[in-house]
Amino acid sequence: xxxxxxxxxxxxxxxxxxxxxxxxxxxxxxxxxxxxxxxxxxxxxxxxxxxxxxxxxxxxxxxxxxxxxxxxxxxxxxxxxxxxxxxxxxxxxxxxxxxxxxxxxxxxxxxxxxxxxxxxxxxxxxxxxxxxxxxxxx
Numbered sequence: 001x002x003x004x005x006x007x008x009x010x011x012x013x014x015x016x017x018x019x020x021x022x023x024x025x026x027x028x029x030x031x032x033x034x035x036x037x038x039x040x041x042x043x044x045x046x047x048x049x050x051x052x053x054x055x056x057x058x059x060x061x062x063x064x065x066x067x068x069x070x071x072x073x074x075x076x077x078x079x080x081x082x083x084x085x086x087x088x089x090x091x092x093x094x095x096x097x098x099x100x101x102x103x104x105x106x107x108x109x110x111x112x113x114x115x116x117x118x119x120x121x122x123x124x125x126x127x128x129x130x131x132x133x134x135x136x137x138x
Contacts, residue, residue, distance in 0.1 A: 012031075017035055022044065036054060038057070042062040062080055062081075068089075070090045071092070072115075076102075078099075084102075086109050090112070
């Protein structure tokens with residue numbers, strides 16, 4: 001078995017309302033614009049997961065583990081995070097005010113209203129652009 005193979009799921013604009021994902025290993029999952037309203041993710045692992053533009057309203061994440069995860073523009077209304085663990089997690093453009101039991105160490109979670117601007121040197125920018133051009137020409 002390939003240990004590097006992703007165990008998570010990859011959904012794009014799908015409807016997965018009221019589904020049971022309890023005890024799932026969802027590492028490296030990527031979900032874009034998917035509706036998970038009312039779904040159960042209790043005791044699941046989200047290492048390296050990315051949720052963008054998803055609706056997680058009224059979902060349950062009790063005792064879930066989030067590590068190196070990103071929530072971008074996600075609806076977290078009435079989401080239950082009771083006893084969830086957070087390590088190096090980023091929330092961008094998410095309203096956390098109505099999430100339930102969302103407790104974390106400030107050193108482990110970053111919250112941004114919008115994607116921060118990246119300030120890099122001119123030399124690094126030119127090197128990245130050159131590398132991208134070389135990659136696309138192959």
